[in-house]
Amino acid sequence: MNPILITKDDQRPFLRLDLYQSAASVTRALFMSAVETFSRGIEHVVEFDPGYKLSDDECFEINDFPIHQDLIGYCRQPLSANRVTASDFEHLPINGIVGYDFSEGQQKLYFQNFDSRRVLIPGRRFAVFPMADASTFRQLDSPVLLLDANITATWNNGVLRFKSFHLAKQLFDLSEYFTEATDEQISQFVSHISLQCANTERFIRVCNTWSRNKIALILRGGVLDHATGDIIREAAAAVQYEIPMEGDRIVLPEEKGELRALLQFLDEDIYLGPISQRKLLSSSKRPLA
Known part of the structure; x- marks a missing residue:
């Protein structure tokens, strides 16, 4: 899986994060595990009402929720999206990261929120990592992007589910629902x-x-x-x-x-x-x- 980045840049709203094959496999496993964690314990699905306070075993649901067709197209065919480069991370206003599953006729998207704290830029933050002997460390010299083990929302063939209104409204326009x-x-x-x-x-x-x-x-x-x-x-x-x-x-x-x-x-x-x-x-x- 090569995740798709959602940005606040009108010229480049969606970009592909290219990964080595081994990293792509781990990323897919990370998203699948996050989806399982998200779904675990949900006993009741509530039609979205921003004034309703969810219980721990509940989540919101919106049927027929529209997703930008370009995003769906890029998730179906990731290689059709433009690539993000390491030099982009310092200035690109990334808003979210999207995983996906279009196997066997499915249309599933998995959304993570994103903020600047999940990008490590040399000079902005001092980070070190171990050398070959594992006891000597060197300074980070290139940008690093962190993927999360949690997701904010799932979209499955038009059905949007989420647990936090505060996080979901940072990714989706929910204005018509309040x-x-x-x-x-x-x-x-x-x-x-x-x-x-x-x-x-x-x-x-x-x-x-x-x-x-x-x-x-x-x-x-x-x-x-x-x-x-x-x-x-x-x-x-x-x-x-x-x-x-x-x-x-x-x-x-x-x-x-x-x-x-x-x-x-x-x-x-x-x-x-x-x-x-x-x-x-x-x-x-x-x-x-």
Whole structure:
């Protein structure tokens, strides 16, 4: 198996990761084991509802879920996809890795989330590996990409299954499956321990349909529930976003442009362009002002 990489680059959204035959066999075994682990213990399948909290023995399911035809084509015939090179890893915004099984008429895709921590770049991180005698180590001198032993979602002939809404929405557009936040949910949002709001009623009046949709996604994704002040500041610095904070709490702006930028950051829409280093939106690739 030569996995397919999903990127945020409009010009190269799908790339093939070429592997030696032995590595390709191990990779296939890794994905198959991950699929088995993913499926193990699932007793109930729940039709996707972003407001529903899954139990340990449940997973979400969406029937007739569309997958980009180019991705399906590349997974069916991997050699038709362009290859990724080691030099790409430093700047390429990789979003996910896809394994697949098209044997015996099947159409199965297996999705892993991906972030920059799974690429080791010499100079960015200091890594060593053993020499022939196993007790002497040398410095890493070329990029390394790490495959995970877990998967986020499976797609089987149109049926998408996943356990984490937060992880799945980073790979798939699930916007049509949720509704905008109510006034009560916005009040819940502004009262979060990580946020600071000067006037809840005034903030609710500022929120339009777009803001309410984003707030619904942020609430259901739980992105703030485990984020400390330091994590938030580091994430903002990584995408060169000047986040308004007092201590460890994010100050919610009431100016619509500033609020829009903040909600895009919290919903993890912002990334740095690999060449220009400009702040871009992952959905449309528009430069932010």
